[in-house]
Amino acid sequence: MRVVVPFAADRPKTRLANVFTDEQRNAFARAMLRDVLDAIKETGRDAEILATRPLPDVDASVTVDERPLTPAVNGYLEDATESVAVVMADLALATPAALECLFERQEDVVLAPGRGGGTNALVARHDAFRVDYHGASYLDHLQIADEIGADVAKVDSHRLATDIDERADLAELLIHGERGGRAYDWLVDAGVTLSRTAGRVGVSIE
Amino acid sequence: MRVVVPFAADRPKTRLANVFTDEQRNAFARAMLRDVLDAIKETGRDAEILATRPLPDVDASVTVDERPLTPAVNGYLEDATESVAVVMADLALATPAALECLFERQEDVVLAPGRGGGTNALVARHDAFRVDYHGASYLDHLQIADEIGADVAKVDSHRLATDIDERADLAELLIHGERGGRAYDWLVDAGVTLSRTAGRVGVSIE
Numbered sequence: 001m002r003v004v005v006p007f008a009a010d011r012p013k014t015r016l017a018n019v020f021t022d023e024q025r026n027a028f029a030r031a032m033l034r035d036v037l038d039a040i041k042e043t044g045r046d047a048e049i050l051a052t053r054p055l056p057d058v059d060a061s062v063t064v065d066e067r068p069l070t071p072a073v074n075g076y077l078e079d080a081t082e083s084v085a086v087v088m089a090d091l092a093l094a095t096p097a098a099l100e101c102l103f104e105r106q107e108d109v110v111l112a113p114g115r116g117g118g119t120n121a122l123v124a125r126h127d128a129f130r131v132d133y134h135g136a137s138y139l140d141h142l143q144i145a146d147e148i149g150a151d152v153a154k155v156d157s158h159r160l161a162t163d164i165d166e167r168a169d170l171a172e173l174l175i176h177g178e179r180g181g182r183a184y185d186w187l188v189d190a191g192v193t194l195s196r197t198a199g200r201v202g203v204s205i206e
Numbered sequence: 207m208r209v210v211v212p213f214a215a216d217r218p219k220t221r222l223a224n225v226f227t228d229e230q231r232n233a234f235a236r237a238m239l240r241d242v243l244d245a246i247k248e249t250g251r252d253a254e255i256l257a258t259r260p261l262p263d264v265d266a267s268v269t270v271d272e273r274p275l276t277p278a279v280n281g282y283l284e285d286a287t288e289s290v291a292v293v294m295a296d297l298a299l300a301t302p303a304a305l306e307c308l309f310e311r312q313e314d315v316v317l318a319p320g321r322g323g324g325t326n327a328l329v330a331r332h333d334a335f336r337v338d339y340h341g342a343s344y345l346d347h348l349q350i351a352d353e354i355g356a357d358v359a360k361v362d363s364h365r366l367a368t369d370i371d372e373r374a375d376l377a378e379l380l381i382h383g384e385r386g387g388r389a390y391d392w393l394v395d396a397g398v399t400l401s402r403t404a405g406r407v408g409v410s411i412e
Contacts, residue, residue, distance in 0.1 A: 098362055113382070115364070115406065116378075116408075138381060157362050158321070158363055172322075201322050201342045
């Protein structure tokens with residue numbers, strides 16, 4: 001199985017623009033990418049990065065494809081001669097155990113939904129499976145699998161469901177991350193702290 | 207093991223007041239409660255309800271305790287002579303499989319975190335363990351367990367992490383629920399539909 005991590009190198013994490021500068025978002029996105037690569041490596045697999053431009057400072061094989069996410073991943077799937085796992089680069093809470101739950105399933109298509117209808121990680125073992133990351137991709141991927149007659153497994157993981165996209169997601173990283181995680185450490189060093197008010201816990205920024 | 211489901215019978219789901227009327231929130235909360243009771247029953251266990259007043263229309267044993275959530279659950283824990291599971295009544299996505307992951311663990315304290323730092327379900331097997339649901343209860347429960355020397359298991363489940371509290375949570379129920387679930391059906395009948403815009407999927411209401 002090949003494990004690929006798509007990475008938008010040029011304008012990462014635009015939905016955190018109200019929280020961090022461009023430079024900060026770049027650094028934070030790379031910290032998360034490295035955490036994800038490490039977690040994959042700890043499952044005994046090597047990850048390849050599918051990036052929009054070369055990433056000389058990252059210790060992993062990089063395939064450059066300037067296209068948007070969906071055609072780039074579909075190009076990768078078309079070229080693959082074995083099963084492919086696609087893991088998003090912003091799963092800062094991904095642990096080897098959570099990823100192993102995804103990798104070990106043997107169905108044609110394995111989906112780990114993200115909060116809000118996304119697809120945060122998947123495994124494709126069916127030649128005809130293609131992705132469509134626009135909109136509620138989890139529902140679209142279920143439908144695509146159904147149309148091609150692929151059997152599907154769904155992975156129920158809060159860690160894999162938590163992509164770090166918006167301000168509220170930062171709280172999840174502070175709650176469930178730990179010292180030594182690059183993204184967690186970056187966030188703490190950037191002065192982001194938990195804000196305990198009524199309802200769900202949010203974040204404060206120095 | 208006893209399984210208890212706390213239920214605030216008088217003013218349920220106040221954070222959905224911008225979406226539903228009082229009467230609707232009452233009906234929706236009861237639909238979710240029944241779904242949770244059914245899922246627990248399918249694991250082969252009977253649930254008791256810990257409610258702020260009698261619930262004559264619910265098919266389960268009801269203990270009435272007018273106190274707020276934390277003292278009511280702690281009173282229940284103090285009186286218990288065996289291990290106790292506490293499952294929130296708004297886990298409309300809880301499946302028997304997800305609950306079984308919680309129930310089958312054998313640690314002194316088993317925690318299923320909710321999004322935003324809550325504790326959506328737990329099992330207490332240690333005499334000295336007490337709850338504190340105010341604020342970031344998941345972190346508080348980890349600390350309480352540490353203070354009493356209890357070993358802890360964390361359950362990684364998107365379904366158990368998804369309590370239906372706010373408007374955005376309704377999208378999770380529409381994405382992951384299915385026809386036949388009482389809360390799902392209630393939501394569909396109330397005219398709530400998925401709204402597929404940019405970013406995460408939200409809901410529209412007729």
